[in-house]
Amino acid sequence: MTTEKTLEQSRPVFPFTAIVGQDEMKLALILNVIDPKIGGVMIMGDRGTGKSTTVRALVDLLPEIDVIANDPFNSDPKDPELMSQEVREKIQKNEPLETAKRKISMVDLPLGATEDRVCGTIDIEKALTEGVKAFEPGLLAKANRGILYVDEVNLLDDHLVDVLLDSAASGWNTVEREGISISHPARFILVGSGNPEEGELRPQLLDRFGMHAQIGTVKDPQLRVQIVDQRASFDEAPLAFRNECGESQSKLTTRIAEARKLLPMVQIDFESRVRISQMCSELGVDGLRGDIVTNRASQALAAFEGRVQVSVEDIYRVSPLCLRHRLRKDPLESIDTGDRVREVFLKVFNFVPNE
Template identity: 45%
Template sequence: MEETEATLFPFTKIVKQEKMKRALLLNVIDPTIGGVLIKGEKGTAKSTAVRSMEQFLPSRPAVKGCAYRCDPRFPKRLCADCKARIAAGEKLETVNVPMKVVELPLNATEDRVSGTLDIEYILKTGKKKFEPGILASANGNILYVDEINLLDDHIIDLLLDSAAMGVNYVEREGVSFSHPARFVLVGTMNPEEGNLRPQLLDRFGLSVEVEAEDSIETRMEVIKRRIAFDADPEAYVAAEKDELEKLTRKIEDARKLVKKIPADDDAVRMAAKISMNYNMEGHRADITLIRAARANAALEGRDKIAKEDMEAVAALVLAHRVKKRAFDKSGFDEAGVRKCLASM
């Protein structure tokens, strides 16, 4: 059965796959973590988990009538049109808009992704005319790329650059245009179909590898839930409405709390020690550890980063950054994290 937007399998009914679900939630709580790459074989609920996020994503304020749904809470991030409206003395009206999951087609061209400038119109009138692309729709949302490893590298670079800078910059024939493009990039892939270059892997904040369940009881539960969903999708989702609303409130509370959680010396020391233990190059891993641990603390309702938070996120942050020897199939050594923190 093909899932429609109204009948997506509920996120809260996905069996196990706790690391994948946590990685997604942490990025919603703090988008500066840098997105998540989900690797796994077919049929491991990767796409289901991402697409079903629309059922619980919280709303956010946006400027009414803005093509990019600018967030009025951050005046410096407003698009050129919103700034021009303010300069003209207009008071911007605010509306609440739900976060969405915007999906990028695998065959999308660069113009389709970033948008296009109408050069002919510009030459005739002297005014800029921009046709927004997928990055404009993604502003303030989740940008989902299925089979991201099959995308052209320059498209992935474009997505990662925009996600890191929070701006989409387009230049054609010496004419440039930019607009806000702050989004959470989520990619899913099957490693059997090829991997991403290490340089691209490192730029994802988190990464998680999901596997099919090897427990008979767990596999039975997966089958039972899916059959029950297929029998009456609307009723199945309706029965989970309270749990989904509870998850929305939990995320909203965590978003408020995460801003108040300090990156104190204890937390910074833990991040630095873990990164050094795994021979991380540069400081991207250290900073991401802090952001992810802080978001995890907020998700758990704590106002301080604890060892448990570092343990919960270390594999998500470091597993795809650890250098492996050729043909090394061993997973990330999580025991090393616990040992590293035990002495602190």
């Protein structure tokens, strides 16, 4: 606890609730925390628009989870799918396990990281001489049940992006060396950010992200002044600035925790599900990921609003985030702003949005 407090004092993070604008990005991040099965979020925007600041600010809002104490994989004491092999073996032998509460973690993946650093390594010599599976966990192990953040993901090697997306989708990471194979749970929310000027991800990779948030530079002069003033206040007295935002941060944390509990009870009616699929079909979305993510995101939004029934308004708000990046067939084509998705949505749902 002392270490965490020391880190907090030495490296204060800008409060999430103090971030002005960029509502699309903030909503996408919150929905993924409420339901990690949405599949992560890709954030694309201009330089200096607060992408990294917002993602790192999310850490403050993350709720606590139960973990097995001193376990490098943050194993869940109750869910075998989120347990390491060692923990499962101890449970089978009825050995006592010490549990602890820990905040959901966020792991930063450096741009120059190697595959071994990401996936982990096997000590072949130790395995052969001592007959034990000597595994050194990587970043995927640390990110299990948390968030893995990749800044400038569009500059990351395609092979490494594939590895991350495969692990995020399957929930498992497998390392194989010289005939020795080790698997461990790696269920995390993948958050990527980048600048479109430096190139987009291939459509096949983009499709694997659950949501896509586009952010731009704030144009309103008064808002820009507010952002500059806030940043100056934070740089001058970060702890005092964070204390001012303490109440709003606490309220949002509680709201997210309550939404996570409410989520299993949220229903989306059959008619709405049919129309979501009709919308995806008319937009020419390949596969069924778009249908699944739109259903999940609208349920997460309803839970965040404290409701157990998804409304058409919920679906309208999340559809551009879930579908715009799935429309691009040509790698040279730019990503839809969301207008085309909204246009088809209004036609399919015969819906008039509240302005």
